[in-house]
Amino acid sequence: MKRLFRWIGLLVGLSLVLSACAGGSGTHLDAIKKAGVIKIGTSADYPPFESVDPSGNKIGFDVELMTEIAKRMNVKLEWVDMPFDSLIAAVQGNKIDGAISAFNVTPERQKMVDFTDSYYTSQDGFVVADTFSGTIKSPDDIVKYKVGVQTGTTQETYLKDTFVKTNKLPEGNLSTYDRADQAAMDVKNGRIDIMMADYVAAKMLADKIGGLKVAHQGIYSSGPMNIVIPLGDKDLAGAMNTIIKQLQAEGFMDKLAVKYFAGTN
Numbered sequence: 001m002k003r004l005f006r007w008i009g010l011l012v013g014l015s016l017v018l019s020a021c022a023g024g025s026g027t028h029l030d031a032i033k034k035a036g037v038i039k040i041g042t043s044a045d046y047p048p049f050e051s052v053d054p055s056g057n058k059i060g061f062d063v064e065l066m067t068e069i070a071k072r073m074n075v076k077l078e079w080v081d082m083p084f085d086s087l088i089a090a091v092q093g094n095k096i097d098g099a100i101s102a103f104n105v106t107p108e109r110q111k112m113v114d115f116t117d118s119y120y121t122s123q124d125g126f127v128v129a130d131t132f133s134g135t136i137k138s139p140d141d142i143v144k145y146k147v148g149v150q151t152g153t154t155q156e157t158y159l160k161d162t163f164v165k166t167n168k169l170p171e172g173n174l175s176t177y178d179r180a181d182q183a184a185m186d187v188k189n190g191r192i193d194i195m196m197a198d199y200v201a202a203k204m205l206a207d208k209i210g211g212l213k214v215a216h217q218g219i220y221s222s223g224p225m226n227i228v229i230p231l232g233d234k235d236l237a238g239a240m241n242t243i244i245k246q247l248q249a250e251g252f253m254d255k256l257a258v259k260y261f262a263g264t265n
Contacts (some may be wrong), residue, residue: 009065029235032097037076040066041091041099043084045179046150046197048260060261062100064229065119066144072243083178085152088113089136091228098236099228104154104221114231118224119253121211123200124155127187127195128215129142136216137196143169148183150175155196158221178201184209198222200261 029255032038042062044050050060058079070077071126080096085098091113102122105115126136136142143163149156163169175192183195186249195202199217206212229236247253 001010007179026180027232027235028097028233029239032075032236033073035075036080037095038070038073038098039071039073039078039080039097041080041082041087043179044068044079045181046084046102046201048151049201050100050197051235061120061132061256064256064259065247065253066100068247069243072246083152085178093229094230098230098240102201102225103228105226106154106157108157109228110166112231113228114237115226115228116237117244118226119244119248120225120257121221122201122225123199123217124158124220125214126183127201127202127212128193128207129187129190130211130213132193132213132215134160134193136213138198138216138218139149139163140168140222141216142196145171146173146175146191148177148186148192148195150180150183150197151178152162153197154221155198159196168228169253177249181205181209184212187245188212188248196221240257 014109026034042050042058044052044058046060048060050058052060058081062265067077080090082090087101088109090096091099103115104122108247126139126142128134130134134141139162145157147169149159159169159174164171164174175183175186177186178197180197180201181198183192186192187195188209188211194215197205199214199222203214206214227240229240
């Protein structure tokens, strides 16, 4: 009986120690504020949401939004640029505190990470060369062409699930790219016929690169955009959501939309 009480005492003591340690460590948000820095990942190849100017500075809708959010959180913003399909894993692995890169919420992603409230709603766009002689009235019309898409995007999932897995589009006719601009350049150079991306980014890439146009747009894989945060991180979500609501109420989002999206419709 004494041995049993001894084990109970040890377990209770251990439980108290662990509880004290957990309580002392604080939340992820506490750690960010204590450090005075929030590390945010992005894939800066997706104008007008995120890209790099000739001077090497990050610019875009997402960049200005996240900069303002960090400012209102009273912390310094540290950018971590990486391939789009590495961002969620980096958040999962605690290599970064969050990620913003025109992310849409999907059931698969929700198993790995959480998201803030949405800050913008997007459509999909299909980019072709100016000399393209075909007609795209719906995504079904792309199945007779060579198609490109950025890896890890909702557009990639949509194309694979809707067309490749159903044998409507030969697997060999779908090319994936680390960067959206690589796909756009392959359209221009005739290596592929069509690129699918978020409509605004597709339109901006077409205008920037030249010799390209958006042949069709609509909501197929896209929708509300959200910031990626660690799974179950309610404190960080709450802090960011409060600021997002403030920015929406103040007209900050509308001003950004005019600045970056004017002329894309």
